[in-house]
Amino acid sequence: MLIGIDGNEANVSNKVGVGQYAFNVLTKLHQLDKKNQYIVYLKDQPLPDLPPSNNNWQYRVFGPKKLWTRFALPLHLYTEKAQLDVFFSPSHYSPLLCPCPTIPTIHDLGYLKFQSQFTKKDLYQLINWTVQSIKKSKHICTVSQFSKDEIIKTYSIDPQKISIAYNGVDTPPKIDQKNQTNILSSYGLISNNYFLYLGTLKPNKNIPFLIKSFSKFLKIKDCPKSIKLVIAGKKGWLFEEIFQTVKKEGIEDKVVFTDFVNDFQKWTLYQNAIASVLPSTYEGFGIPAIESMKIGTPVIVSTIPPFKEVVDNCGLFIDPNNESDLVEKMTQILQTKIRQKYSLVGKKQADKFTWENTAKSIINVFNKV
16 A cells, blocks of 8 residues: 655654654554555655655655645645555644545544633634544544544544554653753752653643642641642643642742653653642543553543543542542552552553554554555
8 A cells, every 4th residue: 555644743843742643653654564655745854753764655845834734735645646545644634635535533622622722723723624634534543432432422423434543652761860860950859759740731731720739738747848749841822820820829939840841851750750640621542641650650640531541440530620639649649558559550551552552553444444
């Protein structure tokens, strides 16, 4: 087969969310699939970390960049000599018009539930371009059973038309103790003395709730005096309330904001945290939970369906609207025996989610289509 891929989400410097998914899928397809041929379409020159070109892996770079998926890409697909058998998009947006069957990846439908959390432009694109991609698709990939169920219910799609390709987790890099200490010191941290939130700063992550709960936790009798809360990740949108909540609670000296973190910083923060806390009100999957479990750091997560699906019974669960519940779980995880228990079972659960498995699932979809 000759397979086309929209590689733009993977072709960015700071990869989070869909960008992280796209990059890892492309990397593993390049490594695993020597049978099919691939053309990866881009609006900018490929960055050095993208897979190198070879006999069955090529890049096509062209513009204009504005509304590239709507106009430039369809025009190129209809006029180039290569005749694709299928076109895969690691994101919601397939080409507006395409001469071959299309397979978009619908990660979640959060934009329909939380419309006030998006700009008018982004919301318009998400609603209208996504439904067009879904209706015109030959098949659909998604990242969890929860997201599959939502797509079926919302768009009346035949379940047989949707395949799950679970997100994966990278193998944590080996970071020597000196480098770990230096990274922690740069944030004013010491090992096993902080709770960690890692992810984009945006409303569905429920970070103000986390901050208010942590403020209550600081007041309990058994709370270590030097403990901190680390909020790691780049600013998304409507993040002002997060910083305002820290000031309102008067705990500026107890909360550390890192902004975007690279791989070494990310895995160091995971490895040295007491626990990762993810009180989201909505997720399609929840990669940070599996990343934390992969390296042996327990997780405290909200009782939303995707976390129940991927974390299973290998973490502590909380009501994302009950601050006292989170305070209680943060207190529990301070106990060595409980932390060791969830560290062990968490590692085993996280090992089920690999990018190799993700890519194999997608290759199976190509073959099916």
